[in-house]
Amino acid sequence: MTDEEIAKRLRQKDMDIFDYIMENYNKLLWVVVGNILEKVGSSEDIEDCISDVYIKLLENPKIYDHKKGSLKSFLVRIGKNLAIDRYRKITRGNMIAIHEDYSEHDDLLQFILAQENRIKILEALDTLNEPDREIIIRRYYYNEKVKVISEKMSLSSKKVENKLYQGKLKLKTILIAEEGF
Structure with missing residues (x-):
């Protein structure tokens, strides 16, 4: 199925297309979102973030324009952005997660800087x-x-x-x- 066909069916709110998208892109989104949230979030955080990607697409199917890029890169970009937002929310409000990860590191400042650098790299990559x-x-x-x-x-x-x-x-x-x- 082409990205153009998918975009058309999305705009028609064809629920079968969402099943198709989830079936074909769920593993990819799990890897992308998981790479960002694995140190600070739970598997539920990763699942919630992936669900948010699909919800965003379901609520506003016109945000995907097949002329601007593939569905795959669109979903990865949305997933990354939502995962980065969730990462920031978790780490801001949950110093316990940082403390637990810190136990593996010699220097808390080094650990925090490394996490911030990772986010900056992901944003630059985007x-x-x-x-x-x-x-x-x-x-x-x-x-x-x-x-x-x-x-x-x-x-x-x-x-x-x-x-x-x-x-x-x-x-x-x-x-x-x-x-x-």
């Missing part, structure tokens, strides 16, 4: 265009090999390596511009 964003996520979040990425995305290995290099330079520029990361 500003990259496709396919750069997807390539970097596949390589550095899912630890996929360049060869696997090139096969899955129908790109040459050299192209993937170039995109990784260029993407890292863009991220570096963005992060340096923000508070001298």
Whole structure:
């Protein structure tokens, strides 16, 4: 099913399309949201966040425009943003979670800075265009090999390596511009 067909059925509030979307993208969202919330949240927090992605799409199906990008990247972006918001909410209001994670670290300040840096990196990553964003996520979040990425995305290995290099330079520029990361 094409993204255009999905977008059309979403606007028609076809409930079968939501089943299709959940069936095909739930694992991906679990990985994306889980990577952000795994240290501070519970599995219920992750499930709630994923449900919020679907609810957001259900309540306002016009927010997805297939002309601007794939449904996959749209759902990942929404999931990441909601997970980052939930992460901030949990860590602000729950110093116990930070304290529990801190027990594994030597220095509380180092731990807090590392968590803040992770959020900044995710936000910077969200500003990259496709396919750069997807390539970097596949390589550095899912630890996929360049060869696997090139096969899955129908790109040459050299192209993937170039995109990784260029993407890292863009991220570096963005992060340096923000508070001298």
